[in-house]
Amino acid sequence: MLEMLGTSLVSALTPPQIIYMIIGVLFGVVMGFIPGIGGVFVLVMLLPFVFNLSTEAAIALLISAHAVVATGGSISAILFGVPGSPVNAATVFDGYPMSQKGQAGRAIGVALGSSTLGGIIGAIVLLMLIPVVRPIVMSFGPAEMLFLALTGVSMISVLSGSNPIKGAIAGMFGILISLVGEDWVTGAMRYTFNSLYLWDGLKMLPVLLGLFAVSEMVHLCITGGAIAKGRVKIEDSPITGLLDVVKNWWLVVKCAVIGAVIGIIPGLGGDIANFIAYGYAGQSSGNKNNMGTGVVQGVLGPESANNAKEGGALVPTLAFGIPGSAGMAVLLGALTIIGLIPGRDLLGPQLSSVILIIAMLVISNIFGAALILPFVKYLARITTVNVTILAPIVLIITMIGAFNASRSFGDIVTLLIFGFIGYEMKKLGYSRPALILGFILGVIIERNMWLSYNLYGIEMMKRPVVLILTMLLLLIFFGPVIKSKMAHKKGVI
Amino acid sequence: MGKEKNIFAIVLLLILIIMVLLAFGFNKFAAFMPLVIGIPAVILAAVNIFVEFKHDKEAEQKGLEKTSSKFSWWVAHGDELLIWFWVLGLVILVGMIGVLWGGGTFLFLFLLFKSKQKLHISLLITIIFMLAIYTFLFNVLSLKLYPGILL
Structure with missing residues (x-):
């Protein structure tokens, strides 16, 4: 396999492939930067061009573009508090406060370094799992997904900041609004008030952009000045950020593994990978109480996870033809167009193409970061521009992004309503991240709860992965209590 | 608060x-x-x-918070209300004449009156922005822009 990897690397680095990779990376980064344009859109846009390309060139174009979308999205998340797509939502929590402190360059450096490392680790995970992937993917049924989603809910405590009651209310409210629309089990309409727009439920994009982008822009217009507050020294060099990644390399690796593992599970959706990694980064770095104030770990955790998840998501896509997300479904279609049939063929006679995909993942992640690095200095300067010029432009682009969620005016109204809710929540100390996490997980929990109940009944608790996840959940909930009791006991003795 | x-x-x-x-x-x-x-x-x-x-x-x-009068409420929240009126105005404009024209009108008015930019600068930024949106998002990327109910 190593020999094949070498051959694929050589094949990936031939001039035509490099040109297609450059085009793909440029396209992916720019598209990722624009709010509302995710990986799916990028792949759909490139799809018509792959018909006339060789297999290698098509892989170079598609994989490189898809791999760096999250990297592009992290820049708008850090500079303006506007996540490029849901996978960048958790980057806003600490990346944007870093920009406000004048550390935009450092934050982008952290994002680029951890994204690159995460992407490479994701590719390595894919490479290592190919021979053993079948039992791993097959061991994840609805019951396992339910408990993994419940583990995700436990991260609300990390995202709640200093007010756990308000955090819990926000998380529960998020779960409740995720239930708007047609019930998956019975087909009954819930909270739709006879509105056709609400039949399909509230769309993720307008809710997310409203909560973070609109509320942030309104807040900035009121406070005035620039994004970088006060007379802060603008740290526009990304070098400090890259050094932060080196210093925290073990945390980056662990978060990347979290991202890759979540990416592997079809149907769970990579959107939660960055939240779980964020929560983990906060807990394991001992910086839990400072999360949300502009902590380096709050950027490198989610950024490494969201790039690593692409490698993980490719595992079921390539091995079984089971796309874990909409993006992977489009990629699957594209691979079929260029003659790659996922499954036995791809892992047998066409294995060299899989290795080329892995090589492309690695190279495009490095190349994406290298492409942005020279511009970080100028990007960081945007935070010093008067916000009354930036805000209306960002608001209109956000509106265009939100509208493309379902191409209905309802998207714009949703954006406005959640913009107002997000603004009030920010001002009054309610956790917006907790709400969005609840919103993402609500539907996943409900669907998998009914599925696993119908399939296994109470027997689901006896499944090995469920048992492990239950123990993990108990540890998350009672761990801090036991830890403090033990510390107290030690203090008494 | x-x-x-x-x-x-x-x-x-x-x-x-x-x-x-x-x-x-x-x-x-x-x-x-x-x-x-x-x-x-x-x-x-x-x-x-x-x-x-x-x-x-x-x-x-403890005397930390006093009941606020009507006047102090306006002082504290006047700016907020004004910005929300701007945002509502943007939504209404977009609803009426679409993202391109509505967004452009909003940007021009916001730059001129809220940001207090000079007329020619406001106009220049608006034209560049509208051209960028039309060329890049509408033509190149074929993104759907809300057309508005009047256009």
């Missing part, structure tokens, strides 16, 4: 109560999740209001 905090908490509680009450009208499978999440959420929201009121009362006793 204290009063505003309480109003928001009460509105949130009312929304949660309405969601729970509506859930009682769903069939048992559809109602399960809204009730399992909604009832504890209502209890927590009520506890939160109690905590907020208690905190406010303690602060008032």
Whole structure:
């Protein structure tokens, strides 16, 4: 396999492939930067061009573009508090406060370094799992997904900041609004008030952009000045950020593994990978109480996870033809167009193409970061521009992004309503991240709860992965209590 | 802030109560999740209001927060209200004449009156922005831009 990897690397680095990779990376980064344009859109846009390309060139174009979308999205998340797509939502929590402190360059450096490392680790995970992937993917049924989603809910405590009651209310409210629309089990309409727009439920994009982008822009217009507050020294060099990644390399690796593992599970959706990694980064770095104030770990955790998840998501896509997300479904279609049939063929006679995909993942992640690095200095300067010029432009682009969620005016109204809710929540100390996490997980929990109940009944608790996840959940909930009791006991003795 | 905090908490509680009450009208499978999440959420929201009121009362006793007059409310929230009117204006403009023209009009007016830029600078930024949106997002990327109900 190593020999094949070498051959694929050589094949990936031939001039035509490099040109297609450059085009793909440029396209992916720019598209990722624009709010509302995710990986799916990028792949759909490139799809018509792959018909006339060789297999290698098509892989170079598609994989490189898809791999760096999250990297592009992290820049708008850090500079303006506007996540490029849901996978960048958790980057806003600490990346944007870093920009406000004048550390935009450092934050982008952290994002680029951890994204690159995460992407490479994701590719390595894919490479290592190919021979053993079948039992791993097959061991994840609805019951396992339910408990993994419940583990995700436990991260609300990390995202709640200093007010756990308000955090819990926000998380529960998020779960409740995720239930708007047609019930998956019975087909009954819930909270739709006879509105056709609400039949399909509230769309993720307008809710997310409203909560973070609109509320942030309104807040900035009121406070005035620039994004970088006060007379802060603008740290526009990304070098400090890259050094932060080196210093925290073990945390980056662990978060990347979290991202890759979540990416592997079809149907769970990579959107939660960055939240779980964020929560983990906060807990394991001992910086839990400072999360949300502009902590380096709050950027490198989610950024490494969201790039690593692409490698993980490719595992079921390539091995079984089971796309874990909409993006992977489009990629699957594209691979079929260029003659790659996922499954036995791809892992047998066409294995060299899989290795080329892995090589492309690695190279495009490095190349994406290298492409942005020279511009970080100028990007960081945007935070010093008067916000009354930036805000209306960002608001209109956000509106265009939100509208493309379902191409209905309802998207714009949703954006406005959640913009107002997000603004009030920010001002009054309610956790917006907790709400969005609840919103993402609500539907996943409900669907998998009914599925696993119908399939296994109470027997689901006896499944090995469920048992492990239950123990993990108990540890998350009672761990801090036991830890403090033990510390107290030690203090008494 | 204290009063505003309480109003928001009460509105949130009312929304949660309405969601729970509506859930009682769903069939048992559809109602399960809204009730399992909604009832504890209502209890927590009520506890939160109690905590907020208690905190406010303690602060008032210590003389930290005074009841704000109508005048001071306008001083504190006038800017906020104005910005929200701008945002609402943007939504109405977009709804009427679409993202391209509505967004362009909003940008021009915002730059001219709120940002206090000179007329030619406001116009220049608006034209460049509209051209960029039209060329890049509409033509190159074929992104759908909301056309508005009047155009």
